[in-house]
Amino acid sequence: MSSPDPRWSILWRGPLASCNYACPYCPFAKTRDDRAALADDARRLGRFVDWVAGRAERIGVLFTPWGEALGHRAYQEAMIRLSHLPNVWKVAAQTNLSASLPWLARANPATTALWATYHPGETTLARFLRQCATAQAAGVPFSVGIVGRREVFDDIERLRDALDPAIYVWINAWKREADYYTADEVARLERIDPHFRLNLHPQPTRGGLCLGGHTTFTVDGAGDVRRCHFLGGVLGNIYEAGFEAALRPRACPAATCGCHIGYVHYEPLRLHEVFGDGVLERIPAAWPASALPAREGALSSVA
Numbered sequence: 224m225s226s227p228d229p230r231w232s233i234l235w236r237g238p239l240a241s242c243n244y245a246c247p248y249c250p251f252a253k254t255r256d257d258r259a260a261l262a263d264d265a266r267r268l269g270r271f272v273d274w275v276a277g278r279a280e281r282i283g284v285l286f287t288p289w290g291e292a293l294g295h296r297a298y299q300e301a302m303i304r305l306s307h308l309p310n311v312w313k314v315a316a317q318t319n320l321s322a323s324l325p326w327l328a329r330a331n332p333a334t335t336a337l338w339a340t341y342h343p344g345e346t347t348l349a350r351f352l353r354q355c356a357t358a359q360a361a362g363v364p365f366s367v368g369i370v371g372r373r374e375v376f377d378d379i380e381r382l383r384d385a386l387d388p389a390i391y392v393w394i395n396a397w398k399r400e401a402d403y404y405t406a407d408e409v410a411r412l413e414r415i416d417p418h419f420r421l422n423l424h425p426q427p428t429r430g431g432l433c434l435g436g437h438t439t440f441t442v443d444g445a446g447d448v449r450r451c452h453f454l455g456g457v458l459g460n461i462y463e464a465g466f467e468a469a470l471r472p473r474a475c476p477a478a479t480c481g482c483h484i485g486y487v488h489y490e491p492l493r494l495h496e497v498f499g500d501g502v503l504e505r506i507p508a509a510w511p512a513s514a515l516p517a518r519e520g521a522l523s524s525v526a
């Protein structure tokens with residue numbers, strides 16, 4: 224069993240729910256945030272950042288918005304400020320990487336990271352790669368991933384071939400259709416993402432210890448604390464004194480956990496050992512892999 228990380232990892236999700244993309248497989252109900260809604264989200268975000276700055280614990284933050292956050296100045300400034308705080312060990316964000324990125328150069332590259340998802344159909348590979356190059360030039364580490372539907376297998380391989388091998392490419396398995404992949408397809412995708420099999424099926428988790436509710440937890444725009452994004456039940460509120468008394472080792476009550484941001488903290492899987500300090504942005508500690516298996520016809524670059 225891996226030992227619990229003494230640091231906190233907080234997944235923050237405010238009310239912001241709008242996105243500049245319209246992916247047909249998007250799991251979130253996309254809404255339009257008007258100016259007042261964005262201002263309200265920014266106010267809640269600012270309060271959260273102030274709270275982090277006032278804590279003594281070492282804190283990692285992963286922004287997991289319902290939509291796309293990094294196009295908004297409030298999130299850019301929040302990441303910059305958090306990245307320079309002495310008690311912040313990591314600040315990362317899930318993003319479609321579409322936003323203009325010059326602000327990244329003002330963030331501390333030692334503590335900033337991105338979890339970037341490529342959405343073919345919403346952008347071109349060339350544009351996405353340019354954004355990756357900008358993040359790389361800023362020295363900010365990031366993982367790149369994609370939803371592994373059959374119609375994008377070729378796109379996945381083009382992406383892998385065009386990216387620096389030092390960048391980890393993950394593939395989220397399409398789980399809405401049972402037994403979606405053939406064995407050959409699994410083998411094909413594992414040649415891109417050696418950890419693909421991990422998310423091929425929801426992980427059975429009931430009764431096993433999970434760091435969710437112990438050293439990692441979610442915080443919403445009101446400051447309410449939950450174990451993870453998948454379990455209800457408010458444990459407390461970060462803006463109330465002593466909320467941390469509710470954090471302790473706990474067994475997972477759910478039959479399964481189907482999302483990487485959850486089961487990466489499920490202790491029996493020992494994934495903190497696999498991802499190490501890259502656990503929030505999904506970069507394996509041992510990446511770049513010494514040798515990804517060669518694929519026939521692999522391209523050296525994509526225009």
Ligand code: SF4
Pocket residue numbers: 242243244245246248249250251253289290291319342
């Ligand atoms: S980029 Fe993400 S949030 Fe936006 S539509 Fe696509 S899947 Fe949904």
Ligand code: SF4
Pocket residue numbers: 428433434435450451452453454474475476477479480481484485486488489
């Ligand atoms: S295993 Fe998943 S559902 Fe269970 S507590 Fe952990 S993150 Fe939540």
